[in-house]
Amino acid sequence: METTSEPSVQGTEKQYQSTDVERGRLKIFFGACPGVGKTWAMLQAVRRQRDGGVDVAIGEIDTHGSETLRRLIEGLPALPPKHVHHHERMLRAFDIDGALAARPRLIAVDELACANVPGGRHAKRWQDVDELLAAGIDVYATLDVAQLESLGDTVSNMIGLRVRESVPDRFFFDAADVVLIDLPPDDLLARLLSGSARLTAAAESARSYLVRANLLALRELALRCVADRANADVHGQRLKGRLRTAGATRERILVGIRAEASHERLIHEGARLAQHLRAEWIVVHVDQSADARDPHGRETLLALANLADSLGAEFANLPGEDVAATLVGYAHERSATRLVLGSDPPRARWRALSAACWGARIAERVVRAHPRLGLVVVGTADVHAAPAKAQAQRTAETPLNGLILAVIACAFTTLIASVLLHFFATPNVVMLFMLNVVLLSLRLGRLAGAWAALLSVGSFDFFFVEPRFSFAVSDTQYLFTFVLMLTVALVTSQLASRLRYKARVATAGERRATAVARVARDLSSAIRPAQIAAVCRQTIAPLFDAQVALVLPDPKETTLRDASDEFVDTSVAQWTYDHAEAAGAGTQTLSGTRALYLPLKGPICTRGVLAICAQQGELSNNADDRRLLDACCVLIALALERTHFIEIAQDTQVRMEGERLRNALLAAVSHDLKTPLTAIRGLAETLEQVGDLPDTERTAVSRSIRLQTEELHRLVTNLLDLARMQSEGVRLNKEWHAFGEIAGSALARLGTTLAAHRVRTELPADLPLIEIDAIAFERVLVNLIDNAVKYTPPGSTIQIRARAVGDTMHLFIEDDGPGLPNVNPELIFEAFTRGVRESAISGVGLGLALCRTIVDAHEGAIDVERRLPQGTRFEIRLPLGAPPVIEEERAS
Incomplete structure (x- = not known):
């Protein structure tokens, strides 16, 4: 019998990290018990896959001396095992790293529930299989029904033998294929007697359970599991395409547990119910004040929480004294549809009350408070438990220090009361004992408070009630006083202990909340x-x-x-x-x-x-x-x-900015490069086609070619210089120079560019020397003067002035043209920005950006402003230093 399943809603593997590798398919050969032929059927299937051209490999299979299995394995490629040294023995183990490196399409692994050799990567073989599936490798594996995690207690009660190795139920329900290998009990017993079926060492040691009655029960259980899986498949197909609607109304199960080892069975039953109903399920523990004093219970609770997590459940630990009210409130909050509770039969008289509280009384209160909540009560008696041993362990963990401190405190209270009795009446002294009980309960807990209450009543009777120094009572009215005093002391002790527990829970919750808030605050600024x-x-x-x-x-x-x-x-x-x-x-x-x-x-x-x-x-x-x-x-x-x-x-953002600059450069340079090139080409064609061109016209054409070439050269030079300065930084070769010489050199370079403009210079004779890079600063003056030529009409005046004020030299380049456009003056110093975007004036907006870069490298500043009544003024401010002393000056 073979069943195929879509991954279940509840038990899906939580492979979080996204990957491009498709998860492998798991095929389980499932049987009621060892010996039914699971390994034989798996090897036959592997051989069929090999004959079909699939890359197969034998991962880990033990023939247990079976000649039939040995012949089936012959001829099949096998992965080399890993040898591990353990306790002076060399053990053979499955090499998970070797399997991942070889990466066959299909790997056969026997005994999915088997434990690995100590010291390996994983403790269980099913964890190795899980890693193989995550790597995209298909796996064939064998599994017995008794090895399903949620059926461990059921099988144990059925055959009287606990199965030690188990596999999470999600492997069974999430497997791509499950093949049921079925063999009637009589045929199996005959095979075992004839020796044709071999058992593992563990199964051979427990062979006594392989009787006909147990085999029939295990066979029925295996058939039921496969039927449940088939039913889940039908349910999944029915819901296909309507998962949103089904998800909103699906069942949610709460499993209420106590911190006791026997409640493992309760979690297993909850897992089975959740798998059967395809429901979400939550394991809930109500943390009462009495649980805080039991360190063994805290360890048991942690083990139960880990078990719930391994079976795919959510675990919730809820503080509260009223178990029923806490469970009902949480059921409303999580929209639960069923509640599973455990009811232990009383193993002693003192346990009867506890059993009643968790069995009948809690169940009844839950039903009354939440009638729509389905209630399932499961017996959690552990046939393998050792009550006497557990009780001895609990007794050994009694907090003796608290009891001793209670004795000392009561003795001290009695001593003080004996002194105060000379000044106050006896009823007033009784309150001192009550105060002692309250303080001990708050400080040491419920047990110490109850012990202090008994000691206080006894001390009061022995030392202060006639006849003194005797527990006999002459006045019968004191008997009522003792009973009332003891009752009040015990109730007060209980209330004080509960208050102490709630304070501890609140403190722990505050600590966790504060820690999370502090971590979140610190990480928010990182x-x-x-x-x-x-x-x-x-x-x-x-x-x-x-x-x-x-x-x-x-x-x-x-x-x-x-x-x-x-x-x-x-x-x-x-x-x-x-x-x-x-x-x-x-x-x-x-x-x-x-x-x-x-x-x-x-x-x-x-x-x-x-x-x-x-x-x-x-x-x-x-x-x-x-x-x-x-x-x-x-x-x-x-x-x-x-x-x-x-x-x-x-x-x-960097890429977008680079893309913007690239587009701006292409948009600006493509036109300004093309314009002079087109002009030069046209002029050159004129010279070529007209052979007898007069000298005057030839001179004019040559002059035009030179001007266009100079314009093109300035453009390319500005581009290269700006790119070099922004990538490598500005490298200056500073020397002491007279500004008049640099200005004259800049005007000489412009030459014919200034033919249509008037240029005036006003440089004082006593203008001090300045330490600058002459070549770089000449580029600044050339770009500023060329900018004035471009944006002023012919006949305009360009003025170059300089003056020293204090330790700063002020340089001015002015014109009487139309002035600045209505834009932010600072924008014109940015690369690829022009004052007039759409105009016939050549240029890409790099000259002024290059000027600012060079001036900034000289630790100076450059600004632009409107000049009254019209025109534009560029001002450069450079720091003045102390010029070197010339030898002639020093001699004089």
Whole structure:
């Protein structure tokens, strides 16, 4: 029988990080028990795939001495195993790295639930298979019904034997194909007797359970699992195309647990129910004040939370004293449709009350408060538990220090009361004992408070009630006083202890909220990965008393950079980054390392890995600390996501600016380069075609060619100079010069360009020398004068003036033309910006930008303003220094 499934809604694999590799397909050969022929059927299927041209490989198969299996394996390519040295023995293990490197299309792996050799990457073989599937490799595997995680307790109660190895149910329900290998019990027993069926070492040691009655029960259970899977397929096909509507009305299951090992079965039953109904499910624990004093219970609760997480459930730890009200309120909040509760049968008289509270009374109150909520009560008795041993362990953990302090406090209170009795009446002294009970309850808890109440009543009777120093009571009215005093003391102790617990819960919640707020505040101002790493070291590390390292990927986001911290194992961090799953200490993957490695999952992909290593000892296994650490990881991932997009935005802005400049350059230069080239070409053709051109006209044509060439040369020179200065910076060769010489050289270079304009210079005779780069500054004057020539009509006057004021030299280039356009004067100093955008005047707007660059390099300033009554004035201010002393001056 073969079934094929779409991935289930509830049990889908949470492969977070996006990848281009399509996930491989898993085919499970499923049977009721060992010996039915799962491995034989799997090898036959592998051979058919090999004959069809598929690249197959044998991963890990143990024939257990079966000649039939050995012949089937012959001729099939096999992956070489890895040999691991463990306890002075060389053990054979499946080489996951070799399989990933070889990358066949199909790998056959036997015994999916088998445990790996200690020291490997994963503790379980199903984790190796999960990694192969994530890499896009198809896998054939075998599985027994007793090895499904949620059926462990059912099979244990059915056959009286606990199955140690298990596989999460999601592998069964999410597998692409499930092939049921069925064999009637009588035929299986006959095969075992004849020796044609071989068992594993573990199954051989427990062969006593392979009797006809147990085989029939296991066969029925296997058939039921396959039928449930087929029913889920039909349900999925029915909902296909209407998932939005179905998702809004699907069931949600709450599983209420206590911090007891027997409630593992409750979680397993909840997982089965959720798989059957294709529903979301949440495991809920109500944290009462009594739970705070039980360290063993906290460890058990953490184990139950990890079990729920491995089975695909959400875990919620809710503080509250009223269990029923807390469960009902949470059911309303999460829109739950069913509630699963456990009811332990009382194993002793003192347990009867607890069983009643969780079994009948809680159930009844839930039904009354939420009639629409479906209630399922499951018996959670553990046939393998050892009550006496557990009780002895709990007794050994009794807080004796608190009881001893209560005795000392009561003795001290009795001593004070004996003194006060001479001044106050006996009823007033009784209040002193009541105060003692309240203080002890607040400080030491409920047990110490109840013990103090008993001691207070006994002390009051023994020392202060006649006859003294005896527990006998002469006045029977005191009996009522003792009962009332004891009742009030116990109730007060209970209330004080509950208040103390609530204060502790509130303090812990405030601590977590404050820590998350502080981390969020510090990360909000971080805009670079280095700043985020600093926040991890300065803010997060003290919260957990641990070393913290942030391991980030390279620019290609495929390989992590080497971390500078010594405790970071880069290979483990790389595995965590690739698979987006936690690894290291406290997990089932690469648990031999000291540090815990957590993936930083952003909204789009994994942004890095957070490595955390305890300063001393091991990391805390407290569930609250782990949730706080997970919250910090979310905040760090979001911060890294933000910095990633900041970098993208900055790069985009730079590219857009470069694109803008490129377009502006092409738009400006294409016209101004084409215009003189066209003119030069036309003039050259004139000289070529007209052979007997008069000398005057030939001279005019030659002059025009020279002017156009000079214009083109200035344009190209400005482009090259500006590009060089912006990329390499301005390199100046400063020397002491007279400004008049530089101005004369600039005017001489312009030559015929100034033929149609009048030029006046006003330079004082005592104008001091100035330390400048003569060639660069000559370029400034040429560009400013050429700009005045272009934007003034012929016959206009261009004036060059200079004067020294204090330690500054002021240079002016003025004209009496039309003046500046109605634009911001500062804009004309930007590259590719012109005062008049659409005009017949040649130029691309680089001359003034080049002038500002050169003047700034001289530590000067350049400005432009309107000149009254008309015209434009450019002013350059340059610092004056102390000129060198000439030898003749020194001699005189």
